[in-house]
Amino acid sequence: MLRIVNINRNVRSIRRYRQIITVLGGYGLGHLLEYLNLGQVVDFSRRVFNRRSPKAEHLTPPERLRLALEELGTTFIKLGQLLSTRADIIPASFVQELAHLQDNIPCMPFEEIKVQIEYELGVPLEQRFLYVEPEAIAGASIAQVHRARLITGEDVVVKVRRPGVVEAVETDIDILMGVALLLERHMARSDIYDPVGVVREFSYTIRREMDLTREGHAIERIRDNFKGDPDLYFPGVYWEATSKGVLTTEYVDGIKVSDICAIEAAGLDRREIAKRGARVFLKMVLEHGFFHGDPHPGNVLILKENVICLLDFGMVGRLDPAVKRYLTDVLVAVINRDIEGLAYVIVEAGDAAETVNMQALKKALAEFMDSYFEIPLKEIEVGRMLLEFIDLVSTHRIKVHPDLTMLVKVLVVVEGMGRKLDPDFDMVGHLRPFLEREFRQQRSPGRLFREVEQGFEGYLTLARNLPRDVREILNKVNRNKFRIDLEHRGLDRFSKELDRSANRLCLSLIIAALLIGSSIAMQGNRGPMLWGLPAFAFFGYSCAGIVGVWWMVAILRSGRL
Numbered sequence: 001m002l003r004i005v006n007i008n009r010n011v012r013s014i015r016r017y018r019q020i021i022t023v024l025g026g027y028g029l030g031h032l033l034e035y036l037n038l039g040q041v042v043d044f045s046r047r048v049f050n051r052r053s054p055k056a057e058h059l060t061p062p063e064r065l066r067l068a069l070e071e072l073g074t075t076f077i078k079l080g081q082l083l084s085t086r087a088d089i090i091p092a093s094f095v096q097e098l099a100h101l102q103d104n105i106p107c108m109p110f111e112e113i114k115v116q117i118e119y120e121l122g123v124p125l126e127q128r129f130l131y132v133e134p135e136a137i138a139g140a141s142i143a144q145v146h147r148a149r150l151i152t153g154e155d156v157v158v159k160v161r162r163p164g165v166v167e168a169v170e171t172d173i174d175i176l177m178g179v180a181l182l183l184e185r186h187m188a189r190s191d192i193y194d195p196v197g198v199v200r201e202f203s204y205t206i207r208r209e210m211d212l213t214r215e216g217h218a219i220e221r222i223r224d225n226f227k228g229d230p231d232l233y234f235p236g237v238y239w240e241a242t243s244k245g246v247l248t249t250e251y252v253d254g255i256k257v258s259d260i261c262a263i264e265a266a267g268l269d270r271r272e273i274a275k276r277g278a279r280v281f282l283k284m285v286l287e288h289g290f291f292h293g294d295p296h297p298g299n300v301l302i303l304k305e306n307v308i309c310l311l312d313f314g315m316v317g318r319l320d321p322a323v324k325r326y327l328t329d330v331l332v333a334v335i336n337r338d339i340e341g342l343a344y345v346i347v348e349a350g351d352a353a354e355t356v357n358m359q360a361l362k363k364a365l366a367e368f369m370d371s372y373f374e375i376p377l378k379e380i381e382v383g384r385m386l387l388e389f390i391d392l393v394s395t396h397r398i399k400v401h402p403d404l405t406m407l408v409k410v411l412v413v414v415e416g417m418g419r420k421l422d423p424d425f426d427m428v429g430h431l432r433p434f435l436e437r438e439f440r441q442q443r444s445p446g447r448l449f450r451e452v453e454q455g456f457e458g459y460l461t462l463a464r465n466l467p468r469d470v471r472e473i474l475n476k477v478n479r480n481k482f483r484i485d486l487e488h489r490g491l492d493r494f495s496k497e498l499d500r501s502a503n504r505l506c507l508s509l510i511i512a513a514l515l516i517g518s519s520i521a522m523q524g525n526r527g528p529m530l531w532g533l534p535a536f537a538f539f540g541y542s543c544a545g546i547v548g549v550w551w552m553v554a555i556l557r558s559g560r561l
């Protein structure tokens with residue numbers, strides 16, 4: 001049974017590989033291949049890759065990539081969306097283009113959706129719903145959304161995972177991991193780009209996004225974080241009509257934040273909404289460290305009295321305290337135009353691939369700061385500035401935490417909405433109280449005391465365990481069981497050379513053994529004779545001669561004397 005499943009999966013993978021190569025080829029993405037330094041690896045498909053189709057003729061490489069990803073469907077659209085948050089690993093022109101990726105996958109017919117809902121909930125549709133509207137109100141790559149009414153009378157929306165999407169995504173993840181491993185082997189600077197890490201992060205995110213119960217839990221977690229806050233509203237989750245493939249939430253009737261005319265017509269206050277939006281978002285990030293990862297205008301509704309309702313928690317971001325601290329320190333240093341402080345923060349917290357050239361880094365930071373010096377603080381677009389900053393840091397081979405890159409993309413979207421609502425929107429002004437509080441907290445005697453206490457606890461644990469650890473090591477040494485695993489970085493490159501030397505040594509020893517053995521046999525003058533010589537000695541000398549001559553010829557030919 002397992003074998004049949006594997007065979008099916010392999011057949012699916014092969015078909016999908018062909019499809020991917022054809023689609024990328026159709027968009028003439030041979031340039032991408034060159035860029036990734038993969039030319040020699042996929043030589044067999046090079047011709048296909050470089051065949052430029054008329055539809056790609058007038059497009060730029062980023063446009064071609066976006067269209068190819070859209071054509072390849074769910075996984076690649078989601079991968080593109082993830083890459084559009086990774087200004088640290090792909091060029092800015094690609095980041096901008098991929099931000100426009102759209103999942104215009106046609107909605108599934110209602111018959112299939114009905115079967116899927118019944119399969120997921122394990123009961124006929126009528127046992128949970130009075131009706132589900134056959135026409136979807138929205139459709140994206142993973143799921144589509146229908147309005148419905150529960151048998152208890154509540155108006156709801158039902159988000160249904162597309163049938164077959166999990167299997168298709170799993171096949172694509174296998175393929176992507178294969179490509180990432182190839183890239184890791186053949187791409188220059190793979191330590192910075194970390195393709196395997198990117199695919200791992202991506203598969204983790206998309207698998208979570210496909211599990212709709214997680215989305216239900218995320219709504220409830222963020223609602224709990226904002227308990228008692230009158231500025232926000234969250235749709236309720238109906239767990240009895242929810243499973244991994246179906247999410248049922250309360251229907252919320254509001255105005256999309258992008259619909260400025262409707263907001264004004266309803267007598268709502270645009271500036272107040274922008275102010276509340278900034279506060280809510282910064283609170284999620286800088287206080288809770290758990291934030292909505294996809295707040296595009298379609299997912300933000302405005303209700304009566306300027307209350308904001310957030311929808312779609314499929315993608316959430318997390319910011320652990322260390323990254324939060326890094327972000328605060330960077331922002332404080334930038335706002336205070338403190339180049340020394342900024343360089344220190346980067347090197348201290350950044351994951352530098354090799355020794356950082358401080359001189360060059362400081363020069364680049366000074367130029368970066370200069371470009372913002374003229375701009376009044378209230379006009380600075382913090383998200384774009386951070387994008388530039390990430391680009392700068394990555395150029396100096398310092399890794400940036402992926403959480404931070406996602407946050408920056410969200411920040412750009414939130415700022416964009418803020419400016420659309422309020423032309424005088426001042427993100428730095430909104431940030432200031434949060435940064436001051438965070439900065440104070442980080443340096444508060446309580447926090448410092450806790451850190452000292454934690455450090456002290458670490459030393460205590462070390463001191464407590466030291467005698468036992470030392471005893472264990474000594475025991476192993478006494479029993480000759482002490483082993484040290486050394487990793488010889490780069491030695492594998494020389495392993496062929498080592499093998500060859502070892503073979504030569506063995507061959508020399510064999511020839512020497514044959515010569516010595518034959519000489520001894522010669523002295524003995526015993527056993528069968530051949531042309532007046534002991535046959536064993538004759539045989540030994542002949543073998544040594546043939547092997548020796550063959551070996552000499554081989555060495556001379558290889559030119560490695």
Ligand SMILES: Nc1ncnc2c1ncn2[C@@H]1O[C@H](COP(=O)(O)OP(=O)(O)OP(=O)(O)O)[C@@H](O)[C@H]1O
Pocket residue numbers: 137138139140141142143144145157159235249250251252253298299311312313314
């Ligand atoms: N509880 C709700 N009340 C009212 N409308 C809703 C609700 N949930 C979703 N919608 C509408 O359906 C749209 C799609 O829902 P959602 O964003 O959750 O799905 P999605 O598949 O993740 O789509 P996308 O990836 O485009 O955001 C929303 O943008 C919104 O217009």
